[in-house]
Structure formats: C-alpha cells, structure tokens
Amino acid sequence: MDKFTTHTGVGVPLKRSNVDTDQIIPAVYLKRVTRTGFEDGLFAAWRNDPDFVLNNPVYAGGSVLVAGPDFGTGSSREHAVWALQNYGFQAVISSRFADIFRGNSGKAGLLAAQVDEKVVQRLWDWLEDNPGGEITVDLESRTVRAGVGEGAVEDSFDIDDYTRWRLLEGLDDIGITLSHDADITSFEAGRPSWKPVTA
Amino acid sequence: MGKTLSEKVWDEHVVRSAPGEPDLLFIDLHLLHEVTSPQAFDGLRLANRSVRRPDLTLATEDHNVPTLDWDKPIADPVSRTQVETLRKNCADFGVRLHPLGDVEQGIVHVVGPQLGLTQPGMTIVCGDSHTSTHGAFGAIAFGIGTSEVEHVLATQTLTQARPKTMAVTVNGSLPDGVTAKDLVLTLITHTGTGGGQGYIVEYRGQAIEELSMEGRMTVCNMSIEWGAKAGLIAPDQTTFDYIEGKPEAPRGADWDAAVAHWKTLRTDDDAVFDKEIELDASTMTPFVTWGTNPGQGAPLGATVPSPDDFDEPNDKVATEKALQYMGLEAGTPLREVKVDTVFVGSCTNGRIEDLRLAASILEGRTVAADTRLLVVPGSVRVRLQAEAEGLDKVFIASGAEWRGAGCSMCLGMNPDQLAPGERSASTSNRNFEGRQGKGGRTHLVSVPVAAATAVRGTLSSPADLPALAG
Numbered sequence: 001m002d003k004f005t006t007h008t009g010v011g012v013p014l015k016r017s018n019v020d021t022d023q024i025i026p027a028v029y030l031k032r033v034t035r036t037g038f039e040d041g042l043f044a045a046w047r048n049d050p051d052f053v054l055n056n057p058v059y060a061g062g063s064v065l066v067a068g069p070d071f072g073t074g075s076s077r078e079h080a081v082w083a084l085q086n087y088g089f090q091a092v093i094s095s096r097f098a099d100i101f102r103g104n105s106g107k108a109g110l111l112a113a114q115v116d117e118k119v120v121q122r123l124w125d126w127l128e129d130n131p132g133g134e135i136t137v138d139l140e141s142r143t144v145r146a147g148v149g150e151g152a153v154e155d156s157f158d159i160d161d162y163t164r165w166r167l168l169e170g171l172d173d174i175g176i177t178l179s180h181d182a183d184i185t186s187f188e189a190g191r192p193s194w195k196p197v198t199a
Numbered sequence: 200m201g202k203t204l205s206e207k208v209w210d211e212h213v214v215r216s217a218p219g220e221p222d223l224l225f226i227d228l229h230l231l232h233e234v235t236s237p238q239a240f241d242g243l244r245l246a247n248r249s250v251r252r253p254d255l256t257l258a259t260e261d262h263n264v265p266t267l268d269w270d271k272p273i274a275d276p277v278s279r280t281q282v283e284t285l286r287k288n289c290a291d292f293g294v295r296l297h298p299l300g301d302v303e304q305g306i307v308h309v310v311g312p313q314l315g316l317t318q319p320g321m322t323i324v325c326g327d328s329h330t331s332t333h334g335a336f337g338a339i340a341f342g343i344g345t346s347e348v349e350h351v352l353a354t355q356t357l358t359q360a361r362p363k364t365m366a367v368t369v370n371g372s373l374p375d376g377v378t379a380k381d382l383v384l385t386l387i388t389h390t391g392t393g394g395g396q397g398y399i400v401e402y403r404g405q406a407i408e409e410l411s412m413e414g415r416m417t418v419c420n421m422s423i424e425w426g427a428k429a430g431l432i433a434p435d436q437t438t439f440d441y442i443e444g445k446p447e448a449p450r451g452a453d454w455d456a457a458v459a460h461w462k463t464l465r466t467d468d469d470a471v472f473d474k475e476i477e478l479d480a481s482t483m484t485p486f487v488t489w490g491t492n493p494g495q496g497a498p499l500g501a502t503v504p505s506p507d508d509f510d511e512p513n514d515k516v517a518t519e520k521a522l523q524y525m526g527l528e529a530g531t532p533l534r535e536v537k538v539d540t541v542f543v544g545s546c547t548n549g550r551i552e553d554l555r556l557a558a559s560i561l562e563g564r565t566v567a568a569d570t571r572l573l574v575v576p577g578s579v580r581v582r583l584q585a586e587a588e589g590l591d592k593v594f595i596a597s598g599a600e601w602r603g604a605g606c607s608m609c610l611g612m613n614p615d616q617l618a619p620g621e622r623s624a625s626t627s628n629r630n631f632e633g634r635q636g637k638g639g640r641t642h643l644v645s646v647p648v649a650a651a652t653a654v655r656g657t658l659s660s661p662a663d664l665p666a667l668a669g
Contacts, residue, residue: 018494032281033241076344078326177356177358195321196449198254
C-alpha cells in the first residue's frame with residue numbers, strides 16, 4: 001500500500017446524508033473479479049442525472065469528497081472504496097462513517113476523515129463560493145484546510161491512531177499480523193476440541 | 200465488575216492485546232461467497248500465501264445464482280465467471296464449497312446455522328454485512344471487507360478495536376400477528392441508521408426470549424441496518440434445541456462440554472453496558488418502510504410522512520428526496536399504496552418458519568391480478584423441506600412463483616430485479632435506491648404483511664383480509 005501523508009485536490013460537495021454503499025456502487029457492478037475498473041459503477045444511478053455534482057465540469061478531477069452524515073452505510077462491499085479510488089478520490093470527509101466502510105477505507109488506503117457536522121457545512125459553503133477549489137487533508141497533523149484569508153476553513157479531523165500509523169507508513173496489515181504467528185499458533189493449541197470444523 | 204455477553208465472547212478470542220493497538224482476534228468460522236472473495240484469493244496468490252485454516256472456512260454460491268433453471272449453466276457470462284472463479288479458488292486452496300446444485304447450497308447466513316456450524320460463543324465473519332445474523336446464537340458475528348477476507352484467509356485472525364457495548368431490552372410480548380421483523384423495523388426507525396454505530400448490541404428482554412431461532416436471526420440480521428458492529432442474543436434452551444442434532448453440531452461428551460460452556464455465556468448481573476435502550480413490544484404493530492433507508496419506517500396504519508414532520512434539516516431533505524424517489528405523497532395512508540411485486544425470501548426472512556407463515560396466510564387465497572409474488576427459499580434445504588410439507592403447492596395455487604434458493608431479489612445481482620418505477624413489498628433488509636433493480640421502489644415488510652399485500656395488492660396485514668369461507 002502507498003504511504004498517505006497529505007493530499008490536496010479538488011473538493012466535491014455531496015450534499016446527501018445516508019449515502020449507502022448501494023448508491024456508491026450498485027450490486028450489478030460487483031461482478032468483476034479484479035480490484036480495478038469499478039469507476040464506471042461509482043454513483044451509477046445518480047450520474048444519469050445531468051445535475052449530479054460529478055457531471056459538473058468544475059469538479060472534473062475531484063479527489064476529496066465532502067459528504068453528509070452516515071456515509072458508507074449498508075453492504076460490506078469493499079468495491080465501494082475501490083470505486084471511489086478508481087475514479088480518483090483519495091479522501092472522503094464526513095461527520096459520520098459506517099463502521100465497515102471506514103475499516104475498508106483504512107485497509108485499501110482511502111482516507112476517511114471524520115469531522116464535526118459544522119465543518120462539513122463550512123466546507124460545503126466554501127465550495128459554493130469557490131467551485132473547483134482545492135481542499136487539503138493532512139494526515140500528519142490531522143487537519144483539513146480550504147482556502148486562505150477570510151472564509152478559509154481549517155479544522156481537525158478524527159481518525160484512529162492505529163489506522164493513521166498504518167496509512168502514514170503504508171503498511172501491509174497481513175504482514176504485521178504474520179509477525180505474531182507464534183501467538184496465533186499458541187492460541188490455536190488451546191481451543192476446545194468441540195468447536196466445529198468444516199473439514 | 201461483571202462482564203457483558205459480548206465482552207465474554209470477545210475476551211475468549213483475543214490472541215494478542217497491546218496498548219494503543221487493536222486486539223488481534225481469532226476467528227472460529229469464516230464464511231465465503233463469490234462476490235467479495237475473488238480479490239482476496241488473488242492477494243494470497245500474489246504474496247504466495249496459503250489459507251491458514253481451510254478447516255474453519257466454508258464457501259457457498261448465493262448472490263449471483265439464478266433461481267430459475269439453476270440446473271443449467273448461468274446465462275449471464277459475468278456472473279458465471281464470478282461463480283467459476285470461486286470454484287477454482289476453493290479447489291486451489293482446499294476450501295469446502297457448496298456450489299449451485301448441491302443440497303447444502305444457499306444463502307451463506309441460512310447455510311451456516313442449518314449445518315449447525317453456527318454455535319454460541321463463536322467469532323464468525325464473512326465478506327457480507329448480514330453476517331450479524333449469526334449473533335442470534337450468542338456469537339460475535341460481523342461483516343468484513345475483501346481486504347479483511349484476505350487477512351482472515353491468511354491468518355485466521357482479524358485486528359479489531361474493541362467496540363462499545365449496548366443493551367436493547369424489549370419488554371413485554373409481541374401481540375399476535377406482530378413479528379420479529381416488525382420489532383427490528385420499529386427499533387431502526389427509533390434509533391436511525393447510525394444509532395448503533397460503534398457498538399456491539401445485545402438484544403434481551405421478554406420479547407426477545409420468546410422469539411424462535413428464526414425470529415432471533417431476523418432481528419440480529421438487521422443489526423447492521425442501524426449501524427451496529429454486531430448484534431447478539433444470549434443462548435438459551437431455544438438455542439440448544441435448535442442446534443442439537445444438526446450435521447456439524449457437537450455430539451456425545453462434546454455436546455455436554457459445549458452446552459456447559461454455552462450456559463456461561465450470559466451477561467453478568469453486575470455488568471454495565473455503555474448504553475441502554477428499552478422498548479415495549481406490547482405496543483408494537485405491523486411496521487413498514489416508506490423511504491429509502493431502513494430507518495424511514497412507520498406503522499402500517501399510519502400515513503406517508505411529510506418533510507415538515509421532521510426537525511433536523513438533514514432529515515427534512517432526506518425525506519423530501521425519499522418521497523420523490525418512492526413516488527409517494529405525504530399524507531397518503533400506507534394501506535393505499537399499490538404494490539407491483541412482493542418478494543418473500545432473503546437472509547432476513549427466507550427460512551422455513553417464514554415460508555410456513557406465508558403459506559398459512561396464502562392458503563385458500565389468490566394473489567391479486569396485477570401483483571406478482573416471488574417466493575425464494577433461503578437454501579436448498581429450506582426448499583426441500585417446504586416441498587415435503589406441501590408449501591410449494593400452496594404458493595403455486597395462490598398464483599405465486601416458487602423459485603430456487605439464493606439471494607435473488609434482495610439485491611438483484613441475478614435476473615430477479617425490479618423494473619424502473621416498479622414498487623415492491625419485500626421481506627428483505629434494504630430499501631436503498633435501486634437496491635432491487637435500477638429505479639425500483641422497495642417497502643420493507645414482515646412475512647405476514649408481504650403475504651397479505653400480495654392478496655390485496657396494496658400494503659396490508661392479514662387483519663385486512665376477508666375471512667375465508669368455511
């Protein structure tokens with residue numbers, strides 16, 4: 001996984017709450033057996049609407065999504081994270097993420113930055129005044145920034161320490177766990193014999 | 200201080216714990232299906248890794264499988280490739296697979312319990328958010344993404360931060376005709392879709408204890424719909440009776456040892472939850488959704504709400520968008536909402552008890568002329584049991600379509616989809632925009648409401664049906 005330290009890119013306002021993973025990528029797009037090529041399915045239904053934010057040329061090349069609360073609810077499909085990444089998003093800012101989506105983001109290298117609901121509103125307001133403007137998400141200092149001078153937005157975001165460390169270092173989770181192989185083997189030796197097996 | 204049930208199960212599975220790091224948890228059972236596993240197996244190949252514990256891993260085909268012509272090759276080439284990829288991966292890595300055509304094939308969350316593989320006190324994961332279903336047995340069970348699927352395949356563990364604990368106590372008894380589905384839909388509207396976020400929830404109280412295992416699975420299944428990490432119910436005699444004699448259940452001395460341990464899996468009297476919610480089952484009624492997330496629901500006897508009924512700006516906007524998408528007008532009685540398709544099935548309500556209940560309402564009645572009723576058993580075993588009891592004949596006589604096992608119209612990855620603008624009453628778990636087909640409009644309902652709606656053609660409960668002659 002690539003290291004994530006800081007990213008600056010065009011902010012895209014998605015003024016909706018409860019953006020579930022079926023909206024991020026509908027089930028019919030989940031049939032690929034690769035991790036790439038899911039950008040076609042990203043917000044597939046909404047993109048049929050010419051007024052949808054991603055159809056506005058101002059936001060072409062957008063890479064920081066600013067969404068309403070409860071982003072990524074529903075299905076566990078990591079394809080939702082891949083679709084956002086395949087499209088070009090590096091970070092999503094929201095006031096609340098669904099657990100599985102946040103976990104998947106951390107594993108796949110998409111930054112899920114949780115901020116206060118007021119910060120989302122301020123970023124939306126700022127993007128309305130500065131369409132196509134860039135937002136910075138700085139993982140080292142855990143801050144989001146947009147603009148300079150009057151009307152600029154700067155605030156902190158939440159991310160758990162362990163995920164932050166892994167993203168900053170670009171670490172492979174499985175590699176870390178396999179370094180504790182002896183602990184796993186020792187745990188296995190102590191499991192009760194009546195626990196079910198499939199083989 | 201004592202421990203809650205979920206803390207006991209969690210602590211029994213901690214392989215490694217270190218300050219400032221998530222726990223490393225051992226996983227007792229890893230379930231796989233064709234949609235969320237191919238990239239995980241690819242990751243193993245790239246890193247030259249193997250499956251650490253194929254003996255704790257089980258795969259089935261469910262999301263893509265057709266429910267008609269299931270004995271023929273899958274017509275959609277992309278779906279077929281995904282299913283064939285699972286077959287190759289299971290063969291290459293030595294994982295037990297129940298493929299289409301096998302008597303144990305079915306929805307992964309129906310198959311685990313019916314094989315007796317789902318047992319109290321276990322940790323169970325699957326690349327599927329409705330893994331929470333297995334919590335009905337007193338297991339910690341939750342959905343994971345594909346990166347985590349690969350992690351479990353390689354290590355049989357997961358790194359997980361310890362969630363907070365919540366108790367949902369449901370006092371009193373459910374009135375006649377009100378089901379576990381109504382209970383959980385009522386709860387989700389009460390809490391909102393994010394209300395459980397960060398918590399493992401224990402469902403308890405008289406109404407929960409009185410539920411069958413099928414009912415408990417329906418409640419735990421929808422834990423994810425209000426954002427909970429997992430939902431579980433303390434195992435009791437109902438649980439033990441359900442498991443005993445199942446193909447993979449412990450036997451003899453193993454059974455006794457297992458039950459002795461399972462009986463310790465209860466929240467201690469002096470344990471403290473981080474949060475508690477109480478509900479009264481006796482006031483609950485048939486409950487349906489009107490919107491585009493499972494928290495947008497109302498009693499069947501109510502009317503479609505107006506955005507003005509909500510105080511929060513986000514709720515107002517969400518209601519306005521939902522009504523527009525659903526083609527509903529505020530103030531319309533829900534009982535007058537006309538339905539095109541009724542779907543009975545899914546990991547929420549596709550078990551034998553659900554089909555018996557649907558058949559008991561449909562017997563001697565006919566599906567409305569311009570309504571379609573699809574009955575999809577959750578597994579081949581459920582289908583065969585239903586056919587042995589003659590339920591299939593009741594469905595067919597009523598005008599319903601009797602299908603093969605799979606996820607089917609719950610998410611429409613196979614040909615079972617709604618057309619744009621088509622309206623369904625569905626016993627499944629999600630009413631998201633386009634969930635059952637692009638432009639489709641979904642109302643989540645219980646099994647009795649589904650059956651009665653099929654007969655009347657508008658959202659209805661069995662109480663709305665004329666009594667049968669004789």
